[in-house]
Amino acid sequence: MPELPETETIARDLHTMVVGAIIDQVTVTRADVLREAVPSEWSTTLCGAAIAHVWRRAKMIVMDCLTPAGSLYHVVVQPRFTGGLIVDDGTLPDAERAYVCVSWHLADGRLLHYRDVRRLGTVALMTAERFGEYSASLGPEPLDPALDDAAFSGCIRDTRQPIKAALMDQKRLAGVGNIYANEALWSAGIDPSREAASLSPQESSALRSALRAVLKASIAARGTSFRDYRDARGERGSFVEQLAAYGRAGLPCRQCGHRLVGTHEVDGRSTVFCAWCQH
Numbered sequence: 001m002p003e004l005p006e007t008e009t010i011a012r013d014l015h016t017m018v019v020g021a022i023i024d025q026v027t028v029t030r031a032d033v034l035r036e037a038v039p040s041e042w043s044t045t046l047c048g049a050a051i052a053h054v055w056r057r058a059k060m061i062v063m064d065c066l067t068p069a070g071s072l073y074h075v076v077v078q079p080r081f082t083g084g085l086i087v088d089d090g091t092l093p094d095a096e097r098a099y100v101c102v103s104w105h106l107a108d109g110r111l112l113h114y115r116d117v118r119r120l121g122t123v124a125l126m127t128a129e130r131f132g133e134y135s136a137s138l139g140p141e142p143l144d145p146a147l148d149d150a151a152f153s154g155c156i157r158d159t160r161q162p163i164k165a166a167l168m169d170q171k172r173l174a175g176v177g178n179i180y181a182n183e184a185l186w187s188a189g190i191d192p193s194r195e196a197a198s199l200s201p202q203e204s205s206a207l208r209s210a211l212r213a214v215l216k217a218s219i220a221a222r223g224t225s226f227r228d229y230r231d232a233r234g235e236r237g238s239f240v241e242q243l244a245a246y247g248r249a250g251l252p253c254r255q256c257g258h259r260l261v262g263t264h265e266v267d268g269r270s271t272v273f274c275a276w277c278q279h
Contacts, residue, residue, distance in 0.1 A: 004175030083121025
């Protein structure tokens with residue numbers, strides 16, 4: 001599933017590619033991915049709207065659209081496992097247009113497609129007020145400078161959940177999923193199954209630093225591509241080459257050389273850790 005680095009990469013790409021473009025029409029071919037608005041509302045609401053900004057919140061790509069009447073709407077895309085956004089300038093291979101669910105027709109002749117093989121992702125149309133309410137239900141962003149050691153500790157150390165589950169709880173902290181929870185905990189030397197409340201302030205600080213470092217490194221590598229993730233240009237991210245824990249069960253720990261342990265016992269998700277380095 002695209003997490004913070006992947007959705008950040010897509011949002012940055014789209015911001016440079018489509019900001020200022022005018023939406024002429026919206027075509028919905030797979031309505032089951034839609035949320036908050038029925039198919040007929042998409043074109044009537046967004047026809048003539050200008051794309052003012054594209055950014056990320058949690059694991060979502062947010063496209064701000066300003067209508068001719070001055071109303072602000074947010075197109076909110078949550079790709080989940082196999083969803084993605086790609087710009088089509090007419091040279092896109094036909095195979096890349098497979099599984100298109102929604103297309104925004106731009107006045108300059110290009111199309112912006114949302115495609116999703118398994119259609120587990122969602123595409124929502126929200127008013128500014130509705131989006132504000134939805135965003136407020138999520139936790140803070142891990143890369144926000146305002147999230148200092150004390151604030152981060154307050155997010156994760158008030159629960160007896162395993163620390164890995166606490167990191168992935170979107171109401172506590174927005175944007176972290178399985179890949180980067182595994183990586184940050186390995187880097188910080190913390191056992192994923194430990195109760196979050198058992199972390200000392202020093203361990204919490206080390207985890208915050210490790211999490212920020214791994215997220216920034218993955219953004220620089222344009223995310224992690226195992227199977228489905230592609231950026232807005234259809235290209236793969238390269239952070240998979242830097243992974244130290246996720247996907248490496250049974251392989252030597254990059255720090256001590258002992259074999260990494262893989263389990264689904266922590267939170268039902270694939271958890272990989274070093275029993276020697278992580279305590």
